[in-house]
Amino acid sequence: MTIPAFYTPPADLPAENGALIRTEPLPLALSLPGVDSPLPGRATRIMYRSTDSTGQPVAVTGAYLEPAAPWLGLGPRPLVVLAPGTMGQGDQCSTSLALQRGLVVGADDGQTTISIGYEVLAAYRLLAKGIAVVQTDYPGLGTTDRLHTYVNRVDEGHAVLDAARAARALPGTSITDRSAVGLYGYSQGGGAVASAAELQSGYAPDVRLKATYAGAPPANLTEVTAAIDGTELAGALGWSVSGFLQSEPALQAIADKYLNDSGRAALRDLSTMCVGDAIFGYAGRRSTSWTTTGQPLSDIIRTEPALRAFIDEQRIGARKPTGVVRVATGVHDNLVPHGQARTMAADWCKLGGAVVYDPVSLPATGSPLINHFGPLLADQGPAVDWLAHRLAGLPALSTCALLPLQP
Template identity: 40%
Template sequence: MLCRRTLGVHAVAAIAATGAAALTLSVPPGEAAASVRLSAPQRPAVLTAGNGDVLSSEPGVFYLDPLKAIKVNASVHRIMYRTTDRTGKGIAVTGTVLNPATSPYGQRPIVAFAPGTQGLADKCAPSRQLAEGTEYEAAPIKKLLDQGYAVVVTDYQGLGTPGVHTYMDREAQGRAVLDSVRAAQRLPALDLPDAGPVALYGYSQGGGATASAAELAPAYAPELKLKGAVVGAPPADMNKVADSMDGSAYGAFFNYALSGLSTSYGIDIGPYLNAHGKRVTNDLRDNLCTTQALAKYPFPNSRFLTVDGRPLTERLKRAPWDRIVAEQQLGKRKPAVPVLLSHSALDDVVPQRVGKNLAADWCRRGVTVRFAGNHIPGHIAATVGTIADGLPWLKDRFAGKAAPSTC
């Protein structure tokens, strides 16, 4: 069983804090009266030793609309916690823990919700957008809360913390999801079960992060009592997804991936880009969240962004990118829990064959997989299919029922 961690004066000393507040480090009653305000992006000067340790927290709020007229009835805390990046280096990331006002469960389950594509700029972090009523995945989060589950939402590496968000980095995303559960369990303010039942849920980027977390969990977080993972439209094969995406209405996501992976692997993509390409890439990285990016740069083709006029997808097939892309491949490791994989045949971002191939890879490794296909038109609209299939499937996993298989 995990031990609860409280935040003391040693944690106050570990935080570097300047400027306007984004998170408050609150010290528990009985300890030195102190409070440190954290600018965002900001990082602790020193990290604690344990992955999932809570570095700071403050009360938050969850609105369903930008007018802030509809407030969700839940206890909300914004947190900063420790995880590790692709290389195993300790880093601080932010997130949100939400606990519903009522629940039918004595031992309340925790669902780690891995967000879909938000953008790269710090203002796009889900912890900020939940508070502003602008989070486009508010509906599935609310539906999970309505089931009586506590929900923890990671911001991933680089969203709300220093550096560029390492978008599409398989290991960094999966670790951030798993450590968000540990952080939720260790947050004294909510008193969630230290060793209670846990599940994973995500769509699109979140589907990939959830799949990665499920694959990494047996070695990285074996103490978590995982019951299952809901994986929606996972970008499991970057080569196939990139070829489909470049020049499409969602071409900005391909640019996000280049920025995120180049940051993670220390590659300067500036020499690949012409002046227009640099302006677009910088704008997408620093200023625009998903809906803004799709509106401002519809159907961007990477060949118009490069110095040599060749699409950036060609570079993915040459060193060092061929190795980098191969390292993001999902399906090479075995989750130890059942998986529901939901994917529309009419997905216009991640082709359904990518999800089917992932399901088949897991089936060959002995995983209990239910592939739930649908014909909902469009990547964004098909999120409702994942919700419709995922909620009853999760309920059965928490009830201890045998998981169905389509293998």
């Protein structure tokens, strides 16, 4: 399907991170007329500058949503950066396009694509509380100049923090320099905001980060890779590998050694897919069919030092986060495994971080995808309420002392 011209970055980017490159009104797929503005708010599509994991400037798209509802808390209206969960790797999968179209269905070059803007649920809950929302598409998701670097810790963390800067720079909003900032994300988004909380002090100390909700974060990619292999979301393995090769071209020699024709074809195929396409096309696939040796990707990570070092650098939990962080993870999540998310929370506690750890107990099912996304829906209301209370100035006590007693 055709990507709007807005998503093609210019040749020259601004010098400052978070600087706006271009904006335009964004019509929302789900909107009602209101007295002063549409309900739940008025949206603006944005493109802003960030810096990728190689230190190079990158254009990132997203959307800012100005609430119609008033902010009833103390101080100026707060801002939440919403980091989307897994959307895919094709440019048509970006969350800002999904906000406009709701359901993206199309066919191009023989490929059918399906993308659902499920993050609208969290965004509209926040807007209803009078909290402004800025959503990032991440580097390469929407923008046509590069591939989306799926679960790249630095790319995503920088994009989240620079989205807050871009929202602050946008004229005609109710956001001020004194607005408190919160971060919200689940799954891929949970990893992105967890990374942003770690990077804020060094990369964006001007962002007034107060609180973060990190749901089901993929903090240890070695464990996540092994867990999703052969599940409904096996296609995410291809997105990870393609993104890593773009960020670190030196890994190409390892890819050439291990990827067979089927593996290379899968990476090309998946690079233009959304999550719905990947579920229909690759559910249940195992990476052993993609390799020359018949090894799964998780084994190759362990046996190749350069790849293992790159993956180890993606680990979240080795740096103290800024502000208080609520870490929520389903105790039966076996897609983005519960254990590695709990370990991230424990590691932050050891570093002196302010952590509220919340294990979510739901019945286990035979579907890893349901075990993963069930807690997203069950915990979303409490997560939004918790974040709103922090932005309103109510304190949250760290529960690190209780964590050893929790599942």
